[in-house]
Amino acid sequence: MRKIQLIAQRELKERISSRSFLLTALLGPLFVLGLVYALFSLGGSEKQHWNVLIMDKTEIMENKIAPKQDPRFTFHFINEFVEYDQFATLEQFKDYDLAVLINEKIISNKQVIVSYRELPSESIQRRLIYHVERRFEEIMVKQFTDLEVSKFREIKQSMNFSFKNTSDPKNEINHKAAWVGYVFGIGILLFVFLFGMTILRGVAHEKSNRVVEVLLASVHPRQLLTGKVIGVGVTALVQFVLWGLIIGVGLYLFRQTFFPDLLDPTLLVEQMSQDVAQQALDKFALTARNYNDFVDLVYRDIHFTNMLLFFVLFFLGAYFFYGSFFAMIGSAMGSESDGQQYIIPISIVLVLSILSGYYVIYHPQTSLAEILGYLPFTSPVVMMIELSRGFSEGDVWKIYFSLFLIFLAGFILFRLAGRIYKNGILQFGHRLKFRLIIRWLKIS
Amino acid sequence: MLQLEGIYKSYYRQKVLEDVSFDVPSGQIIGLLGPNGAGKTTLIRIINQIIEPDKGYLSLNGKRMTSEHLKNIGYLPEERGLYKTMTVENHALFLGQLRGLPKNDVQKQLDYWLEKFEIQGWRKKRIEELSKGMAQKVQFICTVLHDPDLLILDEPFSGFDPINVDLIRAELNAFRVAGKTIILSTHNMKSVEEICDRAVLIDKGKKIMEGAIHDIRSENKEGVFSITFTGNMIAFATALWAGYEIISKEVHNDTTFTVYLKMRGENEFNDLLTTLLPAVKIISAQEVLPSMEDVFMKKINAGKEVEHA
Numbered sequence: 001m002r003k004i005q006l007i008a009q010r011e012l013k014e015r016i017s018s019r020s021f022l023l024t025a026l027l028g029p030l031f032v033l034g035l036v037y038a039l040f041s042l043g044g045s046e047k048q049h050w051n052v053l054i055m056d057k058t059e060i061m062e063n064k065i066a067p068k069q070d071p072r073f074t075f076h077f078i079n080e081f082v083e084y085d086q087f088a089t090l091e092q093f094k095d096y097d098l099a100v101l102i103n104e105k106i107i108s109n110k111q112v113i114v115s116y117r118e119l120p121s122e123s124i125q126r127r128l129i130y131h132v133e134r135r136f137e138e139i140m141v142k143q144f145t146d147l148e149v150s151k152f153r154e155i156k157q158s159m160n161f162s163f164k165n166t167s168d169p170k171n172e173i174n175h176k177a178a179w180v181g182y183v184f185g186i187g188i189l190l191f192v193f194l195f196g197m198t199i200l201r202g203v204a205h206e207k208s209n210r211v212v213e214v215l216l217a218s219v220h221p222r223q224l225l226t227g228k229v230i231g232v233g234v235t236a237l238v239q240f241v242l243w244g245l246i247i248g249v250g251l252y253l254f255r256q257t258f259f260p261d262l263l264d265p266t267l268l269v270e271q272m273s274q275d276v277a278q279q280a281l282d283k284f285a286l287t288a289r290n291y292n293d294f295v296d297l298v299y300r301d302i303h304f305t306n307m308l309l310f311f312v313l314f315f316l317g318a319y320f321f322y323g324s325f326f327a328m329i330g331s332a333m334g335s336e337s338d339g340q341q342y343i344i345p346i347s348i349v350l351v352l353s354i355l356s357g358y359y360v361i362y363h364p365q366t367s368l369a370e371i372l373g374y375l376p377f378t379s380p381v382v383m384m385i386e387l388s389r390g391f392s393e394g395d396v397w398k399i400y401f402s403l404f405l406i407f408l409a410g411f412i413l414f415r416l417a418g419r420i421y422k423n424g425i426l427q428f429g430h431r432l433k434f435r436l437i438i439r440w441l442k443i444s
Numbered sequence: 445m446l447q448l449e450g451i452y453k454s455y456y457r458q459k460v461l462e463d464v465s466f467d468v469p470s471g472q473i474i475g476l477l478g479p480n481g482a483g484k485t486t487l488i489r490i491i492n493q494i495i496e497p498d499k500g501y502l503s504l505n506g507k508r509m510t511s512e513h514l515k516n517i518g519y520l521p522e523e524r525g526l527y528k529t530m531t532v533e534n535h536a537l538f539l540g541q542l543r544g545l546p547k548n549d550v551q552k553q554l555d556y557w558l559e560k561f562e563i564q565g566w567r568k569k570r571i572e573e574l575s576k577g578m579a580q581k582v583q584f585i586c587t588v589l590h591d592p593d594l595l596i597l598d599e600p601f602s603g604f605d606p607i608n609v610d611l612i613r614a615e616l617n618a619f620r621v622a623g624k625t626i627i628l629s630t631h632n633m634k635s636v637e638e639i640c641d642r643a644v645l646i647d648k649g650k651k652i653m654e655g656a657i658h659d660i661r662s663e664n665k666e667g668v669f670s671i672t673f674t675g676n677m678i679a680f681a682t683a684l685w686a687g688y689e690i691i692s693k694e695v696h697n698d699t700t701f702t703v704y705l706k707m708r709g710e711n712e713f714n715d716l717l718t719t720l721l722p723a724v725k726i727i728s729a730q731e732v733l734p735s736m737e738d739v740f741m742k743k744i745n746a747g748k749e750v751e752h753a
Contacts (some may be wrong), residue, residue, distance in 0.1 A: 006541050011613070014529060045661070208527035215517040216543040217492040229751065 003219045004227040007409035011231025013200065014240060017307055024194075025239055027245035039253065049074070050124065053096040055426035056105050072127060084115055099166070100132060107140070110159045112142050115166040118178075129161050161224040178361040180302050181388030184311050185357050185381030187348050191381075192194050194317045195236045202228060203330030203421070212425055221422040229414070233319055240312065279308055279392070302388075310393055314380040320410030321376050322346065323416035331421040332437055348375055357381035362391070374402050416441060445470040445625045446491070446594060451500035452603050453486055453649075460486045462649045468594075468627060468642075472649035473620055475636040475657070476629040477736075478646035479744055483630050485522070487646065488596055491627070492519050499638075504594070515544040516532030520591035520627070522599040524583050528572040534588055535571060543590040550589060557585040561611070561730070567725075576603050584612060595619060595626045601635060613639055633737035645740065647747050661733040664742060668732040669713065672702040687711045704732065 015021050054061065054077050063077040081101065087093050100119065101113040112132060122130070136159065203225075206212040247342045275386055331340045356378040360369045364386075373382040379402045387399060423440035446468040452473060453461040461483045468474050477485045489495045489706075491502060493511060502509040504516065526535055535553065541552030557563045571579060580603045588595065601609045606726060616626055616639060628640060636643060636657065643660060645653040653660065668691060673680065680703065681690070687708050694702040707716065711733065734742070 003542055006538065010527075010530075010538050014527070018529075103652060206525075209528070210521065210523040211525035211527060213489075213494070213521040213543070214519070214539065214583075216494045217517070217521075218514060218539070 004223050004230065006416070007215075007219065007224060007227025008234065011202070012234050015232065015235040021235065021239070023145075023422055025242040026246070028441055029250065030245045032243075033249055033254075036251070041252065043284055047097065047118065047120075050097045050128075051076065052118065052128065053078060053087075053093065053102060054080055054102060056102040057066045057104075058311070060102060060139065061135055061249065062139075065131055070127065070131065072124065073131065075131075084164070084166055087115060088117070098128065100128070106136075106159075112159050112161045113384065114161060114163045116163060117166055119163070119165070125161070129159075130162075131221070132161075132169045133159055177388045177390070178385045181385035182357050182361060182381065184383035184388070185314075186354055187378040187386065188311060188315045188318055189274060189353055191236055191240075191315060192322045193347070193350055195232050195319060196323050196346075197343075198232050198235070199229060199323050199324040200330040203327055203425075204333050207333065207425055216425070221425060222418045224260065225331075225418055225421045228321070229323055229327065231342065232323070236315070236319065236419065237312070240315075257421060278374035301303055307384070307388065310384065310403075311397065314406065315405035316381060317376070317403060317410055318380045320414055324349070324410065324413035328417045328420045328437070331417075332424040332427075334427070334442065353378045353381050357385055360385050373398065374405055378405040379406050404433035445505060446601075446627075447503045448487075448491070449501055450612055451487065451490060451502070452498045453483075453490065453495070454479045454498055461468055461490075463652050464646065464649070466644050466651060466654050468625055470625050471620060472641040473616060473626040473639055475640035475736075476627055476645035477631075477633075477636065477643055477740060483649040483727060485598065488519075488521075488627070489513055491596060491608040492517060496715060499610070515590060516593045518543075518590065518595045520583060520595075520597045520600055522602070524580075526571045526586075528582060529568050531568050532574075532740045533557040533567045535582065536586055540589045543592075546603060551578055553589045553591065554585070557589070561585070563724055576667070577605060579606060581603055581608065584615075587644050588615075589687040593624055595624060596629075597626065597628045599631070600628065601630065601632060614710045624713045626706060636736045643736065646744055652743055652747065655738065660735075660739055661736065664734050665731065665736065665741045666708050668704055669707070669716065669729065669731045669734050670702055670704050671697075671716075671720065672700070672727040673720070674699050674727065677701055679723045680720065681718055684716075687719075688716065701728070 020155075049071070050073050052073050052075050052146060054065070056063075056077055058080055061077070065075045076096065080092075082093065082099065087096070087099050093099075097117055099115045101115070103109065103113075106112065114125075116130065137149055137152060137156060138158065139148060141149050145152055147155075167312060206215070212224070235296055324429055325346055329346075356372045360372060360382045363369055369382065373380040373386060383399055383402045420437060420440045424437075447465075448467075449465050451461050451464040452684070460737065462522060464483075465571065465703075466485060473531070476484050476487070488494070490497050493509065493514060504513045507513075527538075536554045537550050540553065545553070552651070554567070558567060563581065566574070566578065567580070572581065585602070587597070595616075597616075600612060604612060611624060613635070616628075619626060620641075630636060640657055642656050644651060655663070658695070676699075677693075680701070684690070684705070689706045689708060691704045691706060693704070696702065705716075707713075709724070713729075717729060
């Protein structure tokens with residue numbers, strides 16, 4: 001164990017002190033932050049104006065809404081209830097972007113359902129809530145109290161708004177969340193490829209400069225391989241931590257400095273709730289142009305704790321799994337350039353894994369998607385997608401089972417890699433052929 | 445010290461070592477000789493437990509060898525490398541600790557060797573900053589850092605200039621005096637004659653000869669004598685008649701010569717001296733033992749002839 005630790009420490013020190021590590025650790029996250037900044041700054045594709053249909057069967061709102069006009073909304077009233085699918089498909093409703101359902105018992109149950117064709121941003125949602133709530137404050141004060149509106153506001157109960165996709169009211173299709181998982185999954189594969197190549201180059205280099213023979217006189221080949229894989233793996237984790245810290249601090253600073261109002265809609269609503277509402281509306285109209293889906297994605301939709309935890313776990317599984325392949329090739333190479341041809345098939349498998357994720361985003365309920373979630377080649381991407389979509393309570397076992405499978409496959413492959421490493425590491429000058437690898441596999 | 449008993453090793457049905465057995469006594473330098481592809485490197489790797497024999501066993505100090513014994517062995521392979529980006533100190537610390545030495549002891553040993561070789565200034569240098577010869581010295585230091593009882597050196601002098609060859613040779617002698625055992629694999633037969641006590645010759649995976657260097661040379665002598673004299677070459681040749689055969693001669697100056705000859709029939713060394721004394725003034729006369737290179741060539745060629753026959 002001590003020897004494995006020494007080898008891992010050496011690997012870690014060498015990798016961390018290398019210029020490429022520092023460049024990747026600094027430039028990588030800065031590049032990501034630059035991209036995020038650009039996407040925040042460029043603003044989005046969000047609609048500038050929303051047509052809102054208020055379905056108020058009992059006419060409790062009396063076909064009225066906020067006293068002052070909001071340039072972002074045009075409100076229309078209808079005195080009947082329209083089903084989701086009707087709202088989604090009927091020609092007469094196609095010009096409405098949002099439908100607000102005011103149910104008959106709203107005074108007591110405080111439930112408001114908003115169905116949308118395109119998900120409004122957090123700020124637009126807040127604005128809509130603001131308008132509807134203000135109207136109900138007026139109604140409540142008028143009908144049930146002798147209080148001033150401002151006094152009533154202090155004691156009132158908030159209403160519960162739920163936003164539902166008109167074509168997916170049960171929220172079964174969540175592509176945006178799936179894309180978040182996809183990005184995390186691709187991140188896993190990219191890191192696995194990056195650090196897998198580090199293993200391959202390290203093994204091939206030790207072999208070609210013959211330092212390996214000196215090492216093997218002190219340690220068992222399997223210890224040497226284990227130490228190397230652990231060392232490079234820990235390097236990857238250090239890289240993750242640095243990326244996480246830099247990106248985390250960057251996003252925090254974005255929120256605090258560059259885009260404070262943009263990213264804190266509650267602040268705007270608070271402002272609006274006071275008598276300076278119109279002023280705020282004007283200000284908001286300017287800043288809201290920049291508000292887009294991406295902001296929601298970064299600050300609202302990503303459950304960083306869960307995603308990062310499983311990102312690391314799936315990375316480790318995939319790293320052992322794919323890293324074993326890279327170690328096999330590195331140790332079996334007859335010369336330092338010999339194994340390049342074998343990197344192509346691994347790269348193809350990695351690309352196929354990325355494509356499989358794309359398939360799962362659009363065909364989530366298929367049996368193929370289920371299988372891809374368990375295959376060690378594809379499970380890191382597929383399971384990150386599934387995780388970002390969310391598992392129902394009864395399905396949580398799937399992610400743990402998938403993790404178990406990838407670690408099991410990684411362990412088996414690592415054992416086989418150890419066998420090839422042991423038999424191939426001291427063979428020089430040959431041309432690497434598949435037949436040779438099979439032969440080395442047979443020798444225990 | 446080290447015993448090898450019936451070692452067999454094959455790669456893919458090709459026999460690389462076949463029934464190799466020999467003993468390596470303590471406090472001696474053993475030359476492990478053989479042509480390229482004879483199986484020396486495989487044998488050395490087996491002793492170092494880098495690979496396992498198919499059959500046979502090794503014992504060290506009477507006990508069957510295990511991985512525990514590795515800390516008593518220092519190994520300098522022929523194709524040796526270092527991590528180019530590491531400093532001399534870090535490299536020594538890494539290899540020393542891998543051999544089981546505590547960090548502080550590695551530091552002390554490194555201080556000792558750097559001072560001994562007068563290269564203290566190298567400590568913080570990266571390996572890539574060193575010349576080939578300098579790197580070889582670092583490799584030698586890393587090999588002996590943990591003060592092993594058994595040193596296995598594969599072509600230790602390659603890459604060194606004559607001054608450093610002498611330096612390393614002196615160190616090997618010092619190790620021998622200190623009771624350490626050294627296995628030296630080399631093609632440099634002169635070195636074998638000069639520093640080895642014993643030799644083992646391997647060819648095509650089999651041990652074909654083993655013994656003390658002097659005994660090996662004596663056993664392979666061919667009755668050649670050298671006579672160095674002053675006088676007349678014609679008088680010398682005339683004095684020798686049918687009982688002797690002149691093989692070659694070296695002319696030192698007009699009157700001084702060295703002649704190599706063989707005796708025929710029943711003649712002995714005393715008869716030769718009796719014959720020559722009246723004719724020339726003898727400076728030296730001795731029986732010539734074959735060089736290790738001659739013995740090596742003779743044995744290897746004999747093997748080839750048997751194979752062809």
